Structures are given as C-alpha cells and as structure tokens.
Amino acid sequence: MQAKRVTFPGRILPALLLLPQLAITAVFFLWPSAEALWQSLRREDAFGTRSEFVGLDNFRQLFADPAYLASFSTTLVFSASVALLSLALGLLFAVLTERVGRGRALYQSLLIWPYAVAPALAALMWSFLFDPSIGPVAKLLGRLGLPWNHQVNGGQALILIVIASTWKQVSYNFLFFVAGLAAIPRSLLEAAAIDAASPWRTFWTIVFPLLAPTSFFLLVVNIVYAFFDTFGVVHATTQGGPAQATTTLVYKVFRDGFVGLDLGGSAAQSVVLLAIVIALTAVQFRFVERRVHY
Amino acid sequence: MVRPAGAGSVLPHILLSAALAIMLAPIWFAIVVSTSSVSDFLTGGLGVLPGDQAIANYRTVLVTGASNVGLSPVGPMLLNSFMMAVAIAAGKIAISIISAYAVAWFRFPFRTAAFWTIFITLMLPVEVRILPTFGVTADLGLLNSFAGLTIPIIASATATFLFRQVFMTIPDELTEAARIDNAGPVRFFFDVVLPLSRTNIAALAIILFIYGWNQYLWPLLVTTDTKYYTVVMGIQRLAQSAESSPVWHLAMATAILAMLPPVLVVLSMQKLFVRGLVETEK
Numbered sequence: 001m002q003a004k005r006v007t008f009p010g011r012i013l014p015a016l017l018l019l020p021q022l023a024i025t026a027v028f029f030l031w032p033s034a035e036a037l038w039q040s041l042r043r044e045d046a047f048g049t050r051s052e053f054v055g056l057d058n059f060r061q062l063f064a065d066p067a068y069l070a071s072f073s074t075t076l077v078f079s080a081s082v083a084l085l086s087l088a089l090g091l092l093f094a095v096l097t098e099r100v101g102r103g104r105a106l107y108q109s110l111l112i113w114p115y116a117v118a119p120a121l122a123a124l125m126w127s128f129l130f131d132p133s134i135g136p137v138a139k140l141l142g143r144l145g146l147p148w149n150h151q152v153n154g155g156q157a158l159i160l161i162v163i164a165s166t167w168k169q170v171s172y173n174f175l176f177f178v179a180g181l182a183a184i185p186r187s188l189l190e191a192a193a194i195d196a197a198s199p200w201r202t203f204w205t206i207v208f209p210l211l212a213p214t215s216f217f218l219l220v221v222n223i224v225y226a227f228f229d230t231f232g233v234v235h236a237t238t239q240g241g242p243a244q245a246t247t248t249l250v251y252k253v254f255r256d257g258f259v260g261l262d263l264g265g266s267a268a269q270s271v272v273l274l275a276i277v278i279a280l281t282a283v284q285f286r287f288v289e290r291r292v293h294y
Numbered sequence: 295m296v297r298p299a300g301a302g303s304v305l306p307h308i309l310l311s312a313a314l315a316i317m318l319a320p321i322w323f324a325i326v327v328s329t330s331s332v333s334d335f336l337t338g339g340l341g342v343l344p345g346d347q348a349i350a351n352y353r354t355v356l357v358t359g360a361s362n363v364g365l366s367p368v369g370p371m372l373l374n375s376f377m378m379a380v381a382i383a384a385g386k387i388a389i390s391i392i393s394a395y396a397v398a399w400f401r402f403p404f405r406t407a408a409f410w411t412i413f414i415t416l417m418l419p420v421e422v423r424i425l426p427t428f429g430v431t432a433d434l435g436l437l438n439s440f441a442g443l444t445i446p447i448i449a450s451a452t453a454t455f456l457f458r459q460v461f462m463t464i465p466d467e468l469t470e471a472a473r474i475d476n477a478g479p480v481r482f483f484f485d486v487v488l489p490l491s492r493t494n495i496a497a498l499a500i501i502l503f504i505y506g507w508n509q510y511l512w513p514l515l516v517t518t519d520t521k522y523y524t525v526v527m528g529i530q531r532l533a534q535s536a537e538s539s540p541v542w543h544l545a546m547a548t549a550i551l552a553m554l555p556p557v558l559v560v561l562s563m564q565k566l567f568v569r570g571l572v573e574t575e576k
Binding site (some may be wrong): 002003004005006007008010011013014015016017018020021022024025026027028029030031032033036039040049092093095097099100101103104109110111113114115116117118119120121122123124125126127128129131134138155170172175176177179228231232235236237253254257258263266270271273274277278280283290 | 295302303306307310313314317318319320321323324327335336340342348349353360388389390392393395396397398399400401403405408411412414415416417419421422423424425426427428429430431435445446447448449450454462464466469470473476479480482500504507508510511515518524527529532533534541542545546549552553557561564567568572
C-alpha cells in the first residue's frame with residue numbers, strides 16, 4: 001500500500017491520528033471477535049461459573065442440531081430469493097427508465113427513496129398489507145381463493161420477509177444498474193440499431209453481457225445484505241416464527257445468545273457467520289481486482 | 295441510448311407506472327392507516343384515501359405515546375435517533391479522515407499493519423460478534439448511554455479507504471508548496487486537504503446519516519431504558535402489539551415519522567446521495 005511521494009516527517013503525530021480508529025477497532029472489534037473464537041471452543045457449566053475447553057464439540061453439536069440446519073437452509077432460500085428478485089427488478093426498472101424520455105428523473109426519484117427506509121419499517125408496512133384480518137393484499141388474495149395467514153403459515157411468513165427485504169433493496173440495485181447502463185458505449189448500441197437488431201436482442205447480446213461485472217458485484221452485496229442486514233425485518237415482524245420458519249442465522253445467533261443464554265453455542269454460530277463473511281469479502285475483492293482489468 | 299421513437303415509448307411508461315404502484319403501495323397504505331381511526335379499520339371501512347384522524351393520531355404518538363401498549367412518546371425517540379445518526383456520521387468521518395491522512399502523508403513503522411487492522415473491521419459486522427461486543431460494552435459501563443449507542447460502531451474501514459483514495463489524487467505539488475512555505479501537517483490538513491475533500495465528506499455524511507438513523511440491532515442491545523430508545527428500534531414494541539391489539543394507526547404514524555428524516559435527506563440531496571453510494575462501494 002503506497003503513500004504519497006512527498007510526505008511529512010514525524011512519528012508521534014500519525015500515531016495520534018490513528019489512535020482513535022485503532023483503539024475502537026481493538027476494543028469493540030478485535031477483542032470481541034477473539035473472545036467469540038475462544039468461547040466457541042469452550043463450554044460453561046450449568047451455573048456459568050466455570051468453563052472448560054471442549055475443542056470442536058460446540059461445532060459438532062451445532063451441525064448435528066436439526067434446528068440449526070433448518071435455519072441454515074431457511075437463510076439460503078431467503079438470501080437467494082432476495083438477491084435474485086431484487087437484482088432482476090432493479091435491472092428491469094433501470095432498463096425501463098432508460099427507455100423513457102420525459103419523466104425519467106421523476107421515475108428515478110420515486111424509485112430510489114426506499115433505500116432510506118429501515119428494514120424493520122419496510123417489514124412493518126408490508127406486514128400491514130398482508131395482515132390476515134385487515135390487510136388489503138391479504139383480503140385480495142382471499143377473494144382470489146388464496147387464503148393468507150403468515151402468522152400460522154410458515155411458507156407465507158417466509159414470502160412476507162422476502163418481499164419486505166426485496167422491496168428495500170431494489171432501489172440500491174436500480175441505482176447501480178442505471179450507472180452501469182449509462183457507461184455502455186453508445187457506438188455499440190448504434191451499431192446494433194443499424195443492423196436492425198430488435199431491442200430484445202440488443203439487450204441480451206450487448207447490454208446484458210456488458211452489465212455482467214456490475215451484476216456480479218451487486219450479487220455479492222445483495223447476499224451480504226440478505227444475510228446480515230435483514231435482522232430488523234425478522235425481529236420486528238415474524239420473530240423467527242411461526243415454528244422457526246423464518247429463523248435466519250443472524251436471528252438465531254441473537255436469540256440463542258440473548259434469550260437462550262447459550263454462550264458456547266452462540267459463539268460457535270458467530271464463528272460460522274464469520275467464516276461466511278470472510279468468504280464473501282474474499283469473493284468481492286477478487287472481483288474488484290478483475291474489474292480493474294475489464 | 296438509441297431508442298425507437300413514437301409508439302414504442304409508451305410501453306415503458308405503462309410498465310413503470312405498474313412498478314411504481316407496487317413500490318409505493320406500502321407507503322401509501324401506511325399514510326392511509328396512519329390518518330384513520332381505530333373503528334375505520336376494525337369495521338372494514340378502511341378506504342384507499344387518507345382519513346381525517348391525522349392530527350389526533352400523530353399527536354398521540356409524538357406527545358403522549360401509545361401507553362396502553364407500552365409505547366412511550368415518539369418525540370424524544372426521534373431526537374435520540376437524530377443525535378445518534380449525527381454522532382455516528384460525524385464520528386466516523388472524523389476518525390476516518392485523520393487515519394487516512396496519517397497513512398497517506400506519513401511514513402512510520404507499522405503503517406501497513408495499521409492499515410490492515412482497519413481493513414479487518416470490514417469482515418466483522420456486529421452480527422458475528424454480537425454477545426462479546428455487548429459484554430465489552432457492558433463492562434465499560436456504556437449500556438444505556440449515548441456513548442454506548444455510538445462509539446462501538448464508529449470505526450469505519452470504508453470511510454478510511456474512501457478518504458485515502460481521495461487523498462491520493464491530491465497533487466504532490468501542493469504538499470511541496472506547503473513545505474516550502476513552512477506549513478506543518480496540521481496547517482496543511484486544515485487549509486488544503488479538508489477544503490479539497492468537502493464534496494466527498496458531504497456525500498459520505500448523507501450515507502452515514504442514513505446508516506446511523508436506521509441502526510436497529512445495536513440500539514436494541516444497548517438500551518433498556520426508554521430514555522435512550524431510538525425510533526427505528528422502539529417501533530418493534532408497537533409492531534408486535536399491532537398483530538393482537540388494534541394499534542395499526544399508531545404503528546403506521548410512528549413508521550412514517552421514523553422514515554421521514556432519511557427519506558427527505560435522500561430526496562432533497564439526491565445527487566450527493568448517489569455520489570456517496572457509488573463512492574463507498576468502490
């Protein structure tokens with residue numbers, strides 16, 4: 001990592017400048033993470049007074065626990081749905097606004113603001129629309145012969161949190177796709193127009209391949225979002241239920257740690273999540289390097 | 295973009311209107327419910343137009359609170375959210391800009407190590423170290439305090455990288471000129487670097503304000519005293535009672551109030567917001 005060619009002398013000043021950031025990182029990031037690693041290898045006795053080293057026992061127990069495995073697959077289904085839906089819709093909206101002349105700015109403004117809405121609030125608004133007794137969408141579905149009750153139907157509860165999480169994330173993808181579309185060389189599109197290629201064909205043979213780097217980057221960001229930033233969606237509405245149907249990994253680590261007070265188990269779950277973040281970050285950075293050469 | 299003229303351009307408008315209808319439906323119904331009375335939605339008389347109870351409902355949540363379902367007034371919570379969001383945004387920018395300044399303009403031992411230590415925080419979101427972080431915060435006596443709400447989350451690798459990138463584009467000639475004029479690093483920072491980074495700071499501040507305002511998990515852990523509740527976190531109590539008791543009108547009024555500040559920031563400073571979003575993801 002390079003510094004400026006012309007630098008200032010001195011060692012005390014840079015140390016002081018770095019101190020606040022490094023101190024917070026050490027106290028609130030590094031130390032707790034090390035502690036999570038340490039605790040994941042230990043187990044406390046029933047009174048929480050002593051703990052002993054148990055090796056990988058906590059992990060073995062975790063992956064033998066059907067509830068944890070169920071939570072894992074719930075999270076995978078949930079994250080894949082949110083990531084793919086919000087990418088597809090973001091791309092669709094971006095392509096559509098590209099094609100309108102007048103009113104483009106207005107459409108863009110109206111499509112980006114959900115980014116600013118907290119996940120918990122998005123979930124609250126959607127759970128009203130789907131409220132089994134008074135929600136307008138639930139009523140409509142009932143009239144169509146599709147009774148809706150996410151308070152008892154696990155599958156429907158999962159659909160509800162997917163919709164709420166997707167709604168908020170579409171804006172983000174939309175913005176990046178708009179930027180990606182604007183960066184496509186006009187000459188390519190003009191060449192396609194001269195060859196009388198249909199808009200559909202132009203999209204799939206020119207636009208979409210050129211958007212691939214943007215899409216891949218967004219895919220990683222969306223998976224991270226679905227994994228980690230949707231805690232509020234679950235906590236504010238379904239609370240992981242009904243019958244664990246919406247218990248995502250992050251919600252589970254919170255509940256097992258704070259409600260269940262299972263230190264070793266919760267720490268082991270933290271470590272698994274940590275491995276997931278590291279893998280996702282590695283993928284993201286490899287891609288950033290590739291993007292430079294693109 | 296090359297687009298067909300005439301008839302072909304009507305279809306996108308139709309499709310976009312449909313998309314907008316779906317995207318705006320939640321907020322529209324939230325407004326409708328927040329301005330209706332309890333009897334409106336219990337008797338099924340809820341229409342698609344706003345009701346006439348706006349003043350009553352919003353006054354209830356802001357000033358008196360929905361005490362029957364255990365919600366304290368939202369007014370103080372909005373203030374807490376605002377102070378937390380501003381403190382997080384300002385704190386992250388302040389500590390990141392000085393660390394980026396240190397790694398860009400100084401050579402000292404462990405410089406690279408310091409940079410990587412900051413980098414690692416990217417891989418350690420609160421969610422993966424939730425219990426021990428809570429433990430440290432509790433040990434330091436920071437539960438139920440503004441310091442506890444803000445300090446543990448103001449380290450920022452993203453902001454540090456962003457500022458370093460901006461700094462690398464500042465011409466070396468400016469530093470040379472400053473050194474010839476005998477201006478020290480502190481003076482150079484305030485007279486040259488800070489003014490040149492003004493737009494980046496503003497764009498970043500918008501993103502971080504939204505980030506801070508929308509914090510949920512951390513305030514949920516650190517605050518048990520309603521005095522320190524923030525509105526985005528406080529609303530979950532209302533959300534859970536809305537499923538069993540008739541308080542949807544109050545829940546939605548609170549939701550509208552809770553989303554208004556960040557949404558207004560995005561809409562009124564759209565250009566800076568977009569810039570900030572794109573820059574922080576580079």
